[in-house]
Each structure stands twice: as C-alpha cells, then as structure tokens.
Amino acid sequence: MKTELTISTGAIDEAALAKCREMGKGMGAVICFSGVVREIEGDAPITAIDYEAHEQMARHQFALIFDAVEKSWPVESVRLVHRLGVVPVNEPSLWVEVTAPHRAEAFDACQFVIDEMKQKVPIWKKPIPA
C-alpha cells in the first residue's frame, strides 16, 4: 500500500492534491475527506483554530494507523495532510484520500483512519475567539 503523509503549516491545496493522484487500473473508488474549521467551537464564535502537534510521535502514530489499514482492507493508497498552526474558518485542516478497488473498503478505511487519528495522533487545537 502506498502512503503519503504531510504535516505542515502550509494551506491545503485540494485541487493540487487531486491533480497529482495516481491510481492503478484496477482501482474503482476514491474517497476524499476534508475536515474544515467551523465558525463555532463549542458555543462560541471563532475566527480560526491554532493546531499544535508532537510531530515526531504524530508521524509514528499515523504510520501505525496506515499499517492497520493495510492489514484490514485491500486499499491501494492513503494520502493524508494535516495542517498545523493557525487555520482560518472555512479552510481545511485535514485532507484524507483513500483509493481502493471498491467503495465499501474505501469508505471504511477512510473512516477508520480519521477515527484512529482522533484517538491516537498527538495533535491539539486551540480555538481563536472571534
């Protein structure tokens, strides 16, 4: 399984990411998920979220998650981008792409990656009030 992980303060360019997608001819499903900063955090309006990571551990934990995906589904590739630093409202902080032969495994694997990330990957957010 091919994996690509980017943890960066740069803005996530979804169009550019889609453009450089590589898929084998046996692949019939691509799932792309974007997690976008909402204007409300809890009950309070915000302008942005400031993301922080224990980056070395985050990379390791993502690698463990990708290993688990490979063992569980016939997925061809997982690409994941997580932005750090200040991410304004309406901009993506997370982008995940899974390619697989069929939609069921692509959806399941994508959901798994995000669920596991929210349990294990040491990234934290600090909302910036409006």
Place this chain on the structure above:
Amino acid sequence: MKFWSYFRDHTGCAETALELAKGTTLGETHAAVLDEFPKLAGSKNSTLKAVGLEYEDDDFVLSDGDEVSFFPPVQGG
C-alpha cells in the same frame, strides 16, 4: 519529561527533568509530576502518557534517558 498543549500552561514549562529511582514506573512518575505540578491534578484521569513515540501503561518501567510525554486527549482533524 515533556508537556504538550494546555498542560504546558499548567506547568509553566515545556519540559523538565526528574531524578527517579531505578525501576520507577510510568504511573509513579505521573504521580511525582502531579506532586510537582498540582495544576495537572484536575486532568489526572484523562492524561495520556507516552514514552518516546509510543503510548504506555502505568506499569511500564522507565529506563535511564527515557523521554516521557504527558498530554491531554488529542484533537486532530
């Protein structure tokens, strides 16, 4: 010993060093940290603990030079 996210605000530092007896466990180390930084006590039960890059249980025995991280529940995405 490293502190992440708002734990850093509670301790007033990003990292510190502790002299521990041989055979000290991660749980005992956590207790020592809570003694030194009482503001972390409110988060005692939700604290996540890692040694190096791996999560470990309270009965994990630390070795000389281990880097221990304490942090609140993660919030990626």
